[in-house]
Amino acid sequence: MTTTTTDLAREALERSLEVRDEHDYDYRSPLCVYELCDKARVSVRFVDDVSMEGVYAALSKPSIILSSLRPLTRRAFTCAHELGHHVFKHGSTIDELKDEAERGMFNPEEFLVDAFAGYLLMPAQAVKRAFASRKFRMEEATPEEIYTVASSFGVGYETLIGHLAYGLRYIQRDRAETLCRTKLPKIRERILSEPTKEHLVIADRHHALGTLDAEVGNLVLLPERAETDSDLIEPVKDIGRGRVFRATRPGLARVEAEGFAVIVRVSRMQYAGLAKYRHLEETDSE
Amino acid sequence: MSAQESKREIIASRVREARRMAGLSQGQVAKMLGLQRPSVTEMESGNRSVSAEELAKLADIFDVSVAWLLGEGVRQLDPHDDRLQLAARELQKLKPDDLNRLLTILASMRDQGQQP
Numbered sequence: 001m002t003t004t005t006t007d008l009a010r011e012a013l014e015r016s017l018e019v020r021d022e023h024d025y026d027y028r029s030p031l032c033v034y035e036l037c038d039k040a041r042v043s044v045r046f047v048d049d050v051s052m053e054g055v056y057a058a059l060s061k062p063s064i065i066l067s068s069l070r071p072l073t074r075r076a077f078t079c080a081h082e083l084g085h086h087v088f089k090h091g092s093t094i095d096e097l098k099d100e101a102e103r104g105m106f107n108p109e110e111f112l113v114d115a116f117a118g119y120l121l122m123p124a125q126a127v128k129r130a131f132a133s134r135k136f137r138m139e140e141a142t143p144e145e146i147y148t149v150a151s152s153f154g155v156g157y158e159t160l161i162g163h164l165a166y167g168l169r170y171i172q173r174d175r176a177e178t179l180c181r182t183k184l185p186k187i188r189e190r191i192l193s194e195p196t197k198e199h200l201v202i203a204d205r206h207h208a209l210g211t212l213d214a215e216v217g218n219l220v221l222l223p224e225r226a227e228t229d230s231d232l233i234e235p236v237k238d239i240g241r242g243r244v245f246r247a248t249r250p251g252l253a254r255v256e257a258e259g260f261a262v263i264v265r266v267s268r269m270q271y272a273g274l275a276k277y278r279h280l281e282e283t284d285s286e
Numbered sequence: 287m288s289a290q291e292s293k294r295e296i297i298a299s300r301v302r303e304a305r306r307m308a309g310l311s312q313g314q315v316a317k318m319l320g321l322q323r324p325s326v327t328e329m330e331s332g333n334r335s336v337s338a339e340e341l342a343k344l345a346d347i348f349d350v351s352v353a354w355l356l357g358e359g360v361r362q363l364d365p366h367d368d369r370l371q372l373a374a375r376e377l378q379k380l381k382p383d384d385l386n387r388l389l390t391i392l393a394s395m396r397d398q399g400q401q402p
Contacts, residue, residue, distance in 0.1 A: 001365060043395070045349070045391070046307075046309070047307075047391065049341035049387055050380075050387050050391075051380070051381065051384050052376050052379075052380060052385045052388075053376060054374075054377075055372055055373070055374040055377075055388065056374070057370070057371070057372050057374070057392055057395070058371040059392070059395055063392075065392075082373070088338065090373045091373060092371060092373065093367075093368050093370060093371065094365045094366070094370065094372065094377065094385075095300035095374075096364075097302055097372060097373075097374060097377045097378070098378050100378060101377065101379075102337065107375070113373075134327065257380075259365070272306075273307065273308050273309010273310065274308045274309055274348075274349055277308060277309050278309065280310070282311060282314075283313035283314055283316075283323070285319055
């Protein structure tokens with residue numbers, strides 16, 4: 001019997017929801033994939049000296065190794081992808097992997113876990129809710145609106161667009177292609193009203209996850225009049241959309257505004273190490 | 287150099303390497319162990335012995351095997367070892383140095399082998 005991509009996508013969707021159930025996540029909210037890996041007893045380690053996206057190793061303690069040289073949002077999606085390999089009990093020897101790659105054929109396992117990662121991080125209900133709560137219309141959303149929603153899921157702009165078009169089929173393919181033509185620097189410039197080379201993460205008043213991940217040097221856009229008693233992030237300026245902060249050093253910063261609270265978790269830029277330590281503050285004796 | 291000194295040097299270098307791979311500073315490790323930072327510095331320079339209890343704690347903190355910290359077992363896994371089961375879409379694109387580095391990292395992890 002031939003397995004089609006539709007069958008694989010269905011399998012990925014079903015398993016992603018089962019994994020959410022197994023670890024007490026609902027289908028309406030974003031999740032932190034590193035927290036999920038921790039619950040699933042899968043070790044996650046970032047490395048900065050191996051040029052690759054990620055690897056899953058079916059050791060006695062299952063492990064995921066991710067390149068910290070990829071963007072923060074890319075790392076989260078790759079982690080979910082590698083977790084998919086764990087969930088579906090994939091694993092081959094290095095010789096087998098090389099043989100498969102040389103044959104250059106469609107790899108159903110890779111398709112399956114890519115779809116799994118999309119459904120796991122961005123379930124249909126959560127996506128609908130993310131747009132509806134902000135009064136964004138999915139079919140007509142601007143790049144800045146898509147960027148804001150992507151940030152609420154901790155995924156990249158094009159990753160969300162790809163999922164909307166090919167995973168959930170909420171937008172047309174040509175609409176996705178049009179959106180992808182607007183590049184990230186232009187979107188950041190439109191949001192901040194000035195160009196920046198820094199990565200920008202956003203948590204608005206509808207941010208459903210209690211945390212927001214950033215790296216030192218990133219800009220963090222939070223609701224207007226947002227305040228923190230931490231010096232891990234420092235205010236840069238107020239704009240119409242809210243207050244812009246810059247992440248200055250690793251650690252956890254609690255931020256509040258009227259009817260809003262979030263923990264901004266800052267890690268070193270391109271942090272290499274175990275995921276569980278990425279937000280540890282430096283000690284006084286460093 | 288005596289066998290004991292040699293062993294201490296191996297442990298010192300493995301502790302240093304494992305700490306870096308875990309993304310921790312000496313100060314952070316000291317805090318986790320309930321020690322002062324100079325104690326960790328001394329461990330990593332081979333000037334202080336590491337007790338069995340500390341080794342077990344360090345292995346847990348760094349997510350590596352105690353055997354690897356002791357310098358036992360291979361430094362790098364054999365790429366042709368059938369027990370090593372991976373999923374990696376870009377493996378054939380990895381440069382030899384990158385693959386070697388990956389195999390070294392995997393060797394440090396606890397209880398290498400197949401999933402039960």
